[in-house]
Amino acid sequence: MTNSAGSPKDITRRQMLRRIGLTALVAGPAGGMLAACATGGGSSEASPSAAPSAAATSAQNPFGVKADAALEVVIFKGGLGDGYAKDVHEPLYKKTFPNATIKHVATQQIAQTLQPRFASGDVPDFIANSGTDLMDNGALQSEGQLLDLTPLFDAPSIDDPSKKIKDTILAGTVESGLIAGKPFILNYVSSGYGLWFNTKLFQEKGWTPPKDFTEFKAVCEKIKAAGLTPYAYAGKNASYYQYWMILITAAKAEGNQVLLDIDNLVDGAWLKDSVKQSAAAWAEIGKFIDKSYEGLIHTEVQTRQNQNKVAFYPSGSWLENEQKSNTPAGFEYAVAPTPSLTPSDKLPYEAIRVAAGEPYIIPSKAKNTAGALEYARIMLSKEGAKGFTEKSGSLTVVKGAAEGLSLSPGIKSLNDAIGAAGDNIVTYSQFENWYKELETELRKQTNSLMFGRISADEFCSNMQKKADSVKADSSITKQNRTV
Amino acid sequence: MRKYGFIFSFLVVPVILYAIFVISPYLQAFYISLTNWRGISANPQFIGFENFTRLLGDDVFWAAVRHHAVLLVAMPLITIAIALFFSFLLNVGGGSKSGKMAGVRGSKFYRVVYFFPQVLAVAVVGVLFQAIYRPDNTGVLNGLLELVGLGPVGWLIDTNLALWSIMGVIIWQGVGFYVVLFSAGMAAIPSEVFEAAALDGAGRFRLFFSITLPLIWDTIQVGWVYLGIAAFDAFALVQVLSVDRGGPDNATTVLPLEIWRTAFTFSKFGYASAMGVALFFLTITFAALSLRVTRRERIEV
Numbered sequence: 001m002t003n004s005a006g007s008p009k010d011i012t013r014r015q016m017l018r019r020i021g022l023t024a025l026v027a028g029p030a031g032g033m034l035a036a037c038a039t040g041g042g043s044s045e046a047s048p049s050a051a052p053s054a055a056a057t058s059a060q061n062p063f064g065v066k067a068d069a070a071l072e073v074v075i076f077k078g079g080l081g082d083g084y085a086k087d088v089h090e091p092l093y094k095k096t097f098p099n100a101t102i103k104h105v106a107t108q109q110i111a112q113t114l115q116p117r118f119a120s121g122d123v124p125d126f127i128a129n130s131g132t133d134l135m136d137n138g139a140l141q142s143e144g145q146l147l148d149l150t151p152l153f154d155a156p157s158i159d160d161p162s163k164k165i166k167d168t169i170l171a172g173t174v175e176s177g178l179i180a181g182k183p184f185i186l187n188y189v190s191s192g193y194g195l196w197f198n199t200k201l202f203q204e205k206g207w208t209p210p211k212d213f214t215e216f217k218a219v220c221e222k223i224k225a226a227g228l229t230p231y232a233y234a235g236k237n238a239s240y241y242q243y244w245m246i247l248i249t250a251a252k253a254e255g256n257q258v259l260l261d262i263d264n265l266v267d268g269a270w271l272k273d274s275v276k277q278s279a280a281a282w283a284e285i286g287k288f289i290d291k292s293y294e295g296l297i298h299t300e301v302q303t304r305q306n307q308n309k310v311a312f313y314p315s316g317s318w319l320e321n322e323q324k325s326n327t328p329a330g331f332e333y334a335v336a337p338t339p340s341l342t343p344s345d346k347l348p349y350e351a352i353r354v355a356a357g358e359p360y361i362i363p364s365k366a367k368n369t370a371g372a373l374e375y376a377r378i379m380l381s382k383e384g385a386k387g388f389t390e391k392s393g394s395l396t397v398v399k400g401a402a403e404g405l406s407l408s409p410g411i412k413s414l415n416d417a418i419g420a421a422g423d424n425i426v427t428y429s430q431f432e433n434w435y436k437e438l439e440t441e442l443r444k445q446t447n448s449l450m451f452g453r454i455s456a457d458e459f460c461s462n463m464q465k466k467a468d469s470v471k472a473d474s475s476i477t478k479q480n481r482t483v
Numbered sequence: 484m485r486k487y488g489f490i491f492s493f494l495v496v497p498v499i500l501y502a503i504f505v506i507s508p509y510l511q512a513f514y515i516s517l518t519n520w521r522g523i524s525a526n527p528q529f530i531g532f533e534n535f536t537r538l539l540g541d542d543v544f545w546a547a548v549r550h551h552a553v554l555l556v557a558m559p560l561i562t563i564a565i566a567l568f569f570s571f572l573l574n575v576g577g578g579s580k581s582g583k584m585a586g587v588r589g590s591k592f593y594r595v596v597y598f599f600p601q602v603l604a605v606a607v608v609g610v611l612f613q614a615i616y617r618p619d620n621t622g623v624l625n626g627l628l629e630l631v632g633l634g635p636v637g638w639l640i641d642t643n644l645a646l647w648s649i650m651g652v653i654i655w656q657g658v659g660f661y662v663v664l665f666s667a668g669m670a671a672i673p674s675e676v677f678e679a680a681a682l683d684g685a686g687r688f689r690l691f692f693s694i695t696l697p698l699i700w701d702t703i704q705v706g707w708v709y710l711g712i713a714a715f716d717a718f719a720l721v722q723v724l725s726v727d728r729g730g731p732d733n734a735t736t737v738l739p740l741e742i743w744r745t746a747f748t749f750s751k752f753g754y755a756s757a758m759g760v761a762l763f764f765l766t767i768t769f770a771a772l773s774l775r776v777t778r779r780e781r782i783e784v
Binding site for chain 2: 111118119133142143236239295440448451453474
């Protein structure tokens with residue numbers, strides 16, 4: 001859901017049908033079938049399938065992949081599509097290991113597809129764990145289901161074997177995938193977050209993106225007078241677009257420490273002045289949103305922006321690609337950093353959130369873990385990354401892989417913004433993956449705040465209450481991050 | 484003995500299937516509700532009644548229970564009232580024609596039309612009503628209101644209105660079935676009774692309250708139990724229609740939705756099972772109460 005760069009999505013009819021199937025599963029009435037899953041798991045744990053007798057390792061084959069071992073790749077097919085895997089990475093793998101068979105599975109429902117397989121021990125080799133229904137990585141790790149990716153990041157790069165992979169990717173990538181101090185997640189996509197707008201429209205009307213909240217309100221008044229909705233997000237299924245903005249503004253005011261404290265469930269983290277003031281400032285902007293946007297889904301709001309009915313839309317760098325087929329001529333995406341809270345903010349206005357996102361994982365009990373590691377190494381080569389950017393329109397964490405590619409206006413503006421930000425980078429929030437309950441609560445409270453049902457103080461105290469209850473819940477494994 | 488062997492051979496397979504696929508998961512769910520199982524590996528830790536004590540302090544759980552209470556009272560009442568009205572018009576409302584009671588003109592056609600929503604899958608209905616309830620003027624309902632100069636109504640985003648809007652969909656979909664059910668009940672009433680009453684000068688109002696209603700009371704009770712059990716579901720429509728799945732501010736959430744979310748989003752299968760067990764007892768209590776009420780009615784009659 002949240003972390004997934006790309007992909008809040010509509011509920012399609014097919015998904016609905018599946019969900020109704022699940023009602024029968026879960027609801028009917030005593031959660032009885034959940035138990036059936038449990039039985040499945042009972043016997044399987046004892047038999048972690050032994051890795052197929054590994055081949056010898058070499059410079060070309062650092063993980064000792066057995067050349068004819070089958071590989072199963074499960075890809076979340078959301079905003080990024082699955083063409084990058086089917087048409088780029090899998091063929092590249094085939095080129096190295098022509099005798100290997102690759103099974104490609106594309107799904108929009110990772111958890112429903114894979115949870116039973118984890119419970120029964122029959123797991124695929126490589127997973128893009130993304131989308132609204134992704135599996136809880138923290139829970140997977142605490143049950144010993146995830147492969148430690150340290151060997152991957154220490155392996156030689158395909159492009160330059162004298163370098164380790166971790167030296168060919170953006171700083172912070174490895175850290176973004178740490179659970180309990182070890183890298184279990186490969187966050188592959190580099191996403192930038194901010195306020196998206198139509199450059200052409202803004203030039204024509206003489207509007208400029210705001211640098212602080214005073215300017216923000218002023219420009220919103222002007223836009224409103226021109227008959228547009230100044231600012232909007234989709235409350236029905238994408239309120240996280242909005243809570244990102246609240247968190248980014250807080251981090252700009254106080255520095256990234258506030259995000260660390262929130263992730264680490266530090267007592268009183270949500271009650272800090274930076275969070276309160278950010279929530280209050282955004283609630284003021286909420287007054288410019290038409291009430292009806294709480295009941296719309298993200299594609300409906302995006303469409304309204306494409307029709308120049310909405311001026312600013314908070315989102316990430318996948319937006320332009322997601323809207324490619326609907327963007328009319330004369331619409332040119334650009335991104336502006338989230339506005340500053342006060343002149344005494346720790347980070348300058350130019351600071352922008354750039355984070356490695358879109359988590360890929362390898363199950364520790366997969367049949368072909370060596371093959372999966374090699375597959376990830378291919379993804380992290382320049383050729384693999386370039387192909388990904390071409391197919392998905394998103395930048396990867398691989399340094400310099402976008403060189404020579406002609407970038408779209410939105411991505412180009414993001415690249416410029418990242419250049420202007422320099423070292424002033426707002427980091428990612430991990431609680432979205434670690435503690436789904438806290439994340440769900442934040443969605444609810446964000447809608448309440450932005451649509452005027454609660455005050456900033458209530459927002460903060462409600463969030464703190466939930467954070468405290470998660471902290472007190474012994475069944476949830478606590479995580480910690482220092483970077 | 485041979486007779487019993489015959490019966491036994493027919494029963495044994497379904498009983499075994501029922502035991503494996505219904506009874507045993509139930510029993511396991513009771514056990515899982517006493518653990519902190521997270522649904523991934525097979526080593527749940529036994530924690531006694533901790534999940535249940537936590538339920539007592541869980542606002543979202545109680546919000547869901549409250550919504551079931553509202554559904555349980557309002558939904559059957561409204562559905563039955565509408566269905567009775569329609570089926571009376573379809574069967575008796577036209578008055579006596581050549582010695583037989585008949586419905587209003589075109590009643591055969593209406594009967595089919597009323598049944599249409601019942602044929603549609605819940606998923607289709609949900610998607611359909613997304614467009615009908617859309618909160619701005621592109622929504623069908625709000626578009627109609629705009630024609631008569633009324634501002635857009637936030638059908639699904641107004642916390643006071645959202646649950647009722649969803650209930651409206653459930654009723655819209657369900658009424659057709661009960662029209663057919665009650666029509667069958669009315670068809671079973673001897674037409675002489677109606678004719679005699681009509682000759683004595685009873686109007687439609689009198690025909691309905693003094694004759695039709697008492698004579699199909701049993702059928703109405705059956706409908707009540709069906710609707711009551713349906714009131715414990717509502718998962719699919721809430722999932723599709725409500726803001727952020729059960730919102731805004733938990734205003735529309737129901738237990739099946741919370742069970743689903745707790746299990747598959749929060750990976751707390753133990754806690755989800757505890758909610759499932761609570762739902763089980765709520766349903767059982769309702770069914771037992773309904774059966775008891777039905778029995779008393781029979782004795783009185």
